[in-house]
Amino acid sequence: MEAPRRLLPETEDIDTRGFWEGTRQGELRLLECSSCGAILHMPSAYCHDCGSWDTRWKTISNLGRLHSWTVVHHQVHPGFPTPYTVVLVDVDDAPGARLVGYLDGAPALVCGQAMRARFEVLSDEVTLAQWDPA
Amino acid sequence: MTDEAFSHRDRCAIAGIATTDFSRNSGRSDLTLALQASLAAIDDAGLVPGDIDGIVRCDLDLVRHNDLVHGLGIGDLAYMGDVSVGGVAPCAMVGQAVAAILAGMAKNVLVFRSLNGRSGRRYGRSSATQRTVGGNNTYDEFFAPYGLLTSGQIFALIAQRHMAEFGTTENELAQIALTCRARANANPGAQMHDRQLTIDDYLESRMIASPLRLFDFCLETDGACAVVVTSAERAKDGPQRPALIRAVAQGSPRNPQPGVQFPVLMRETITTLPAKATADRLYARAGMGPDEIDVAQLYDCFSITVLLQLEDFGFCAKGEGGPFVASGAIDLGGAIPINTSGGHLSDGYVHGMSHIVEAVRQIRGTSTSQVDGAETCLVTSTPLPPGSALILRAI
Ligand SMILES: [Zn+2]
Numbered sequence: 001m002e003a004p005r006r007l008l009p010e011t012e013d014i015d016t017r018g019f020w021e022g023t024r025q026g027e028l029r030l031l032e033c034s035s036c037g038a039i040l041h042m043p044s045a046y047c048h049d050c051g052s053w054d055t056r057w058k059t060i061s062n063l064g065r066l067h068s069w070t071v072v073h074h075q076v077h078p079g080f081p082t083p084y085t086v087v088l089v090d091v092d093d094a095p096g097a098r099l100v101g102y103l104d105g106a107p108a109l110v111c112g113q114a115m116r117a118r119f120e121v122l123s124d125e126v127t128l129a130q131w132d133p134a
Numbered sequence: 135m136t137d138e139a140f141s142h143r144d145r146c147a148i149a150g151i152a153t154t155d156f157s158r159n160s161g162r163s164d165l166t167l168a169l170q171a172s173l174a175a176i177d178d179a180g181l182v183p184g185d186i187d188g189i190v191r192c193d194l195d196l197v198r199h200n201d202l203v204h205g206l207g208i209g210d211l212a213y214m215g216d217v218s219v220g221g222v223a224p225c226a227m228v229g230q231a232v233a234a235i236l237a238g239m240a241k242n243v244l245v246f247r248s249l250n251g252r253s254g255r256r257y258g259r260s261s262a263t264q265r266t267v268g269g270n271n272t273y274d275e276f277f278a279p280y281g282l283l284t285s286g287q288i289f290a291l292i293a294q295r296h297m298a299e300f301g302t303t304e305n306e307l308a309q310i311a312l313t314c315r316a317r318a319n320a321n322p323g324a325q326m327h328d329r330q331l332t333i334d335d336y337l338e339s340r341m342i343a344s345p346l347r348l349f350d351f352c353l354e355t356d357g358a359c360a361v362v363v364t365s366a367e368r369a370k371d372g373p374q375r376p377a378l379i380r381a382v383a384q385g386s387p388r389n390p391q392p393g394v395q396f397p398v399l400m401r402e403t404i405t406t407l408p409a410k411a412t413a414d415r416l417y418a419r420a421g422m423g424p425d426e427i428d429v430a431q432l433y434d435c436f437s438i439t440v441l442l443q444l445e446d447f448g449f450c451a452k453g454e455g456g457p458f459v460a461s462g463a464i465d466l467g468g469a470i471p472i473n474t475s476g477g478h479l480s481d482g483y484v485h486g487m488s489h490i491v492e493a494v495r496q497i498r499g500t501s502t503s504q505v506d507g508a509e510t511c512l513v514t515s516t517p518l519p520p521g522s523a524l525i526l527r528a529i
Contacts (some may be wrong), residue, residue, distance in 0.1 A: 002252055042273045068294045074343065
């Protein structure tokens with residue numbers, strides 16, 4: 001029997017693939033407006049702040065703060081046995097941008113605590129950015 | 135303000151209402167449920183199917199316009215509308231019916247929602263037969279690979295944040311579940327009619343996604359609801375006391391984020407819902423404020439959703455939802471009694487439509503938990519994506 005498989009992200013989407021190119025290099029990258037510097041997250045080819053179509057992927061630091069979390073006890077997917085914890089992290093270098101991570105079990109956490117990104121290689125194509133308490 | 139210049143205030147009414155039974159296994163198709171609720175609502179309005187010349191449906195419904203046109207034997211249908219998304223739709227569906235009537239495109243519009251939400255297609259039952267998720271502007275690639283898979287988990291993150299920002303407690307969240315259950319205990323049609331719920335039951339119930347427990351979640355339900363919207367003049371000729379549609383509104387926050395639901399976690403604040411923008415517009419259109427609302431049917435997919443809407447609709451200050459519900463304010467006799475049929479938490483989850491039916495019962499004076507002298511009732515369809523809401527009033 002094959003072990004239950006986790007879900008993998010689509011890494012070739014035209015709007016979001018730059019994020020996954022970054023994680024494969026061990027970097028966090030978010031889309032930035034080249035004209036006004038706004039962080040566009042979720043990624044968008046058009047800047048809703050200044051109206052520019054000129055964007056670029058910006059490498060940001062691996063540090064953040066815990067915005068919220070939940071310990072999942074009710075299993076809904078065979079690839080995610082419970083309990084596990086989903087964390088929602090405010091990224092230090094990109095005010096207003098948040099990223100999600102997965103932690104095994106139910107670690108003690110508190111909103112606002114420092115978090116650090118870690119890169120989890122799942123295949124040649126897929127590296128996830130995860131977040132641990134710093 | 136253009137909202138006030140375009141006045142639909144009190145010009146249309148809900149003239150007929152109906153629900154099927156609510157259950158865990160209807161044994162009937164979505165279409166059969168829709169036909170049953172629709173026929174009963176049309177009859178309740180004193181009409182026959184041939185009088186219906188418009189239908190508005192929800193985008194997530196499996197039942198199409200032509201299914202009902204054929205099934206009810208209506209014949210030529212002048213107006214067909216669709217509203218998205220899911221639980222955001224119901225009040226906006228009534229709003230679209232109002233717009234069609236005032237524009238002269240239809241006279242009597244049927245608005246319905248039908249789902250086998252327990253025995254059929256269950257929400258949150260994993261996005262998961264495929265291995266790769268996301269892409270095509272779903273943005274699921276940023277969420278599902280980390281085990282963030284359901285609406286309940288999103289609201290758990292929101293609830294945890296509300297607790298951190300404002301000191302909200304699980305005992306306060308419990309009051310919402312207990313209040314809805316008490317209303318269901320008085321409603322023979324509610325799925326939880328015979329099931330008492332105590333604070334100890336609540337605190338001992340299993341955690342689903344912390345801090346949300348089993349009783350913070352609504353009841354997956356098989357059932358259908360339908361209402362008939364018509365002009366205020368025609369409604370006055372009908373057999374029922376009309377429920378005038380004082381005002382209806384939709385709204386979304388600044389930078390609401392794309393996608394169906396998960397990207398809402400990227401909003402500037404996750405403890406305010408699109409309910410805030412919707413409430414501001416609705417009150418302006420109605421010429422009313424929260425003090426003039428006698429009873430409210432608040433979208434309760436989860437307990438925390440109610441707490442946020444109490445704040446967003448101005449019944450208490452931001453952050454004070456916890457102490458507000460603990461004070462008894464949402465109970466019968468409180469400042470704003472809510473979810474008088476038992477709500478989605480304890481009556482049945484028909485995706486916001488059952489709240490509209492219950493609101494009409496309050497205006498008619500026929501609720502099983504009737505609020506004495508209720509002349510206005512707020513209904514909300516404001517979970518995660520954009521929202522909609524309406525106010526009904528008695529003539
Ligand atoms: Zn810009």
